[in-house]
Structure formats: C-alpha cells, structure tokens
Amino acid sequence: xxxxxxxxxxxxxxxxxxxxxxxxxxxxxxxxxxxxxxxxxxxxxxxxxxxxxxxxxxxxxxxxxxxxxxxxxxxxxxxxxxxxxxxxxxxxxxxxxxxxxxxxxxxxxxxxxxxxxxxxxxxxxxxxxxxxxxxxxxxxxxxxxxxxxxxxxxxxxxxxxxxxxxxxxxxxxxxxxxxxxxxxxxxxxxxxxxxxxxxxxxxxxxxxxxxxxxxxxxxxxxxxxxxxxxxxxxxxxxxxxxxxxxxxxxxxxxxxxxxxxxxxxxxxxxxxxxxxxxxxxxxxxxxxxxxxxxxxxxxxxxxxxxxxxxxxxxxxxxxxxxxxxxxxxxxxxxxxxxxxxxxxxxxxxxxxxxxxxx
Numbered sequence: 001x002x003x004x005x006x007x008x009x010x011x012x013x014x015x016x017x018x019x020x021x022x023x024x025x026x027x028x029x030x031x032x033x034x035x036x037x038x039x040x041x042x043x044x045x046x047x048x049x050x051x052x053x054x055x056x057x058x059x060x061x062x063x064x065x066x067x068x069x070x071x072x073x074x075x076x077x078x079x080x081x082x083x084x085x086x087x088x089x090x091x092x093x094x095x096x097x098x099x100x101x102x103x104x105x106x107x108x109x110x111x112x113x114x115x116x117x118x119x120x121x122x123x124x125x126x127x128x129x130x131x132x133x134x135x136x137x138x139x140x141x142x143x144x145x146x147x148x149x150x151x152x153x154x155x156x157x158x159x160x161x162x163x164x165x166x167x168x169x170x171x172x173x174x175x176x177x178x179x180x181x182x183x184x185x186x187x188x189x190x191x192x193x194x195x196x197x198x199x200x201x202x203x204x205x206x207x208x209x210x211x212x213x214x215x216x217x218x219x220x221x222x223x224x225x226x227x228x229x230x231x232x233x234x235x236x237x238x239x240x241x242x243x244x245x246x247x248x249x250x251x252x253x254x255x256x257x258x259x260x261x262x263x264x265x266x267x268x269x270x271x272x273x274x275x276x277x278x279x280x281x282x283x284x285x286x287x288x289x290x291x292x293x294x295x296x297x298x299x300x301x302x303x304x305x306x307x308x309x310x311x312x313x314x315x316x317x318x319x320x321x322x323x324x325x326x327x328x329x330x331x332x333x334x335x336x337x338x339x340x341x342x343x344x345x346x347x348x349x350x351x352x353x354x355x356x357x358x
Contacts, residue, residue, distance in 0.1 A: 002100050007044035007293050009083075011076035016069070018091050020101040022046060022210065024064045026055075040070065040083065043103045045292060049083035058088050064210075067091040067101060079302075081294075105160030109146045112163045119170040120193060125186040127238055131246070132193045135231055144200045149209050151199075156284045157209060162199055165280060166192065172276045184269055191249035191273040198224025221260060225250050245269075253277055286310055 004017040019040035027037050036051035036059055049072060051058055062068050069091050072083040105112075116136060123129040135141060150156030150165040169192040177185040198220030204212050214223060228250060232238045248270055254261035255274035265271040285305035290312065294301035300310040 002042065005044040005100075006040070006042050006047050009047065009074050009081050011074055011081050013074045014072070015074060015083075016071045018042075018067055018069050018096055018100070019047075021062060021064050021066050021068055024059075024062075026059065036085075038085070040068075042101050043099070047081065047083060049085050051085045051088065058085075061088065062090045065206075067096050069095070103158035105156075105158060105164045107160065107164055109160050109163060112160070112167050113142075113146055115167045116163065116170065116193065119167070119174075119189055123186045123189055125190075125242075127235065127242055128186050128190040128246075130235055131228070131232060131238070132190050134235070135194060135197060135228070141197075141200065147205060148200050149203060149205055150196065150281075150284070151203075156281070157288070159205065161284075162196060165284065166196065168280050169195075169276055172280060173272070176272055176276065180268075180272070182268065183272060187245060187249070188269045188272060190246060191253065191269065192276075194224065194228055194246070195250055195253045195273060195277060196220060196224065197227060198222070201227075219260060221251055221254070221262075249273055282306065 002017050004015045006019070009015065019042055021038060022041045023037070023039035025037045027035055029035060034055045036055055038049045038051065040047055040049050049070070067090075068088050070083065070085055071087040072085045074081055075084055076082075117133075120129060120132045120136060123132060136145060145163055147159055148162040149158055150161040156162065156165045170189055173188045173192050174185065177183045177188060201212060201223050202215035202218075202220040204210055204215075225247060228246060229243070232243050232246065245267070248263065248266065252261050252263045252265040252270045253274050255265060255278065257264070265274045282305075285303055289300040289303040289306065289310050292301055295309060298312050298315045300312065302309045
C-alpha cells in the first residue's frame with residue numbers, strides 16, 4: 001500500500017510516496033529560471049507539484065504517465081495544498097500496485113453495460129434502435145465504453161465513469177418522459193446513449209486521463225457527430241429528417257454556445273437531454289467534492305466544476321432535527337372511512353351472514 005494518498009496530505013509536512021504523473025510542463029520564473037510544473041495523482045485525487053532545483057537532471061528521469069517515487073514538502077498556497085519536490089525517480093514495476101493510481105466506478109461495469117443494452121433494446125423506433133445498438137455493440141467500441149471516463153476532471157472523472165453517466169442519464173430520461181408524455185422517448189434515449197460517444201476518442205485513459213490530439217483540436221461533440229453520422233449513413237434507408245434530429249441532439253447537448261455547443265437545443269427532446277445531462281454531471285461533481293475529505297469543517301473544498309464549495313449537511317448544526325430518522329414520530333390520525341352505497345350494502349350482507357369470506 002502507498003505510504004500517503006493525496007486526499008490525506010496536510011500542509012507543513014514532508015512525505016515520501018508514489019504518484020502517477022498526469023502532466024509535465026517546463027516553465028520559466030519571472031527571472032527566467034526554469035522549473036517544472038507537474039500534476040501528480042492517485043486514486044484519491046490529484047495535486048500540483050513544483051520542482052525548482054536540478055530541473056534538467058530530474059526532468060530527464062521521468063515522463064508523463066510514469067509512476068514516480070517522490071520526496072516532497074506539502075505546502076499551502078491560496079488555500080490549496082501543493083508539493084515542493086525535493087527528490088524524484090521513476091518507480092520500478094515491483095514497487096507499485098496499479099489499483100492505487102486509477103480511480104474507478106464503484107458500480108459493476110458489466111451490469112452497467114447490460115442496463116445500457118436494455119435501454120437500447122427498448123427503443124421502439126427500428127432506425128434508432130439499430131443505430132444505437134450498432135454503435136455500443138461494435139467490438140471496437142464496447143471495451144473502451146466500459147473503461148472510459150466521462151471527463152478529465154469535471155465529472156465522473158474515473159474509469160467506467162462514462163458508462164455510469166450514460167446509464168444514469170438514460171434512467172433519468174425514462175423517468176422524465178413518464179411525466180411529459182409529449183416527448184419522443186425513443187429519440188431522447190438515443191440522444192442519451194450517443195451524446196458523449198466522442199469522448200472515447202477525445203480522452204486518453206490507458207494511464208493518466210488526458211486529452212488526445214483529436215480531443216484537443218476537435219472536441220467530443222465534433223468527433224461524436226462524425227462517428228454517428230457515419231453509422232447512420234451505413235444504415236440503408238435511414239430517414240434524412242431523423243438523421244438531422246439525431247445530429248441536433250449531439251451538437252446541442254451542452255446547451256450554450258460558450259460551453260461548446262454550436263447550436264442551442266431547438267426541440268423538446270434536445271432541451272430535456274441538455275438539462276438532464278447537466279443535472280447528472282453537476283451531481284456527479286457534487287458527489288466527488290463531498291467524498292473528498294478536504295475543505296474546512298462542515299464544508300467541502302472548492303469545486304472548480306461547480307464554482308463553489310458545498311455544505312456537508314450531515315455535519316450541519318441542526319442536522320439532527322432535519323433528518324427524517326431523527327424526527328419524533330407523530331401519532332397517526334384516527335382512521336376514518338366514508339361509507340359509499342356499495343360499502344353499505346356489503347356491510348348489510350355481512351350483518352345478515354351472507355357476506356363473502358376472504
């Protein structure tokens with residue numbers, strides 16, 4: 001087991017432990033002196049580190065995606081801990097357990113995939129069902145879909161996170177469609193299944209999670225649009241109007257121009273997909289923030305994804321009085337009944353000894 005995990009690091013201490021290198025960048029101080037900025041991670045989170053001395057020697061000793069042994073001072077800067085690295089070397093294979101470095105969904109990935117297949121099998125529109133099944137069951141897609149994160153850092157940023165997010169979104173779509181009967185649930189589920197499919201190629205997740213070249217240059221919306229359009233073009237007779245609706249779901253799901261959508265959602269299913277996708281993403285970010293032990297008493301650390309810190313309700317002063325299990329049960333009101341004509345006749349029959357037994 002690792003000597004220290006990122007979530008347990010405290011300022012004004014010195015640690016020696018192993019970490020995965022997520023980013024490595026050579027920078028210059030204002031005086032022109034070179035230093036290394038490194039992002040290190042393990043399964044509990046990530047932390048920035050600085051290497052000020054012997055930069056040339058240390059820089060040549062490791063690369064991004066390596067696991068390294070680090071001796072460093074834990075410092076506090078702008079209310080966040082960071083590392084000032086004193087010594088660093090590449091770790092030997094026998095020194096590390098890879099499970100210490102890669103956060104993973106707590107759900108069973110195979111069960112999640114079966115749930116996704118069930119959602120797709122229940123799509124009534126044969127064109128959409130064939131499209132969605134053809135993509136998620138593609139041998140080149142399926143294993144990556146079971147492993148991919150949903151993002152680098154914003155939400156569901158762990159192995160299996162994309163599949164967890166997509167299944168959760170499909171569940172939400174079916175619930176909302178029960179309340180808004182005018183929605184085309186087949187179109188909505190298709191959008192939920194395919195909206196982030198471009199992330200399989202936007203992100204690299206064999207070691208540290210980071211962006212591919214296509215991810216940096218194009219983004220998952222463009223990548224996904226190309227992939228889904230190609231698949232629709234391969235299905236003989238796929239209706240052109242339906243193609244347009246599916247494409248719009250993909251390019252509008254971020255909901256705002258400033259968030260990368262080239263078009264705003266322009267029909268009800270596109271609106272619902274955007275808002276439910278945003279909801280599931282935000283709650284995923286909230287879950288991650290609250291599971292991190294950092295922050296001040298009663299509050300999470302600041303969440304960049306949510307642009308705020310979150311209250312730990314279970315630690316709030318009045319929590320004992322607001323939780324249902326702590327509430328004093330009120331006596332149940334006396335049971336009353338209204339006798340309808342049929343009830344009156346049944347009672348009369350029972351009084352005469354002719355009522356039905358149960």
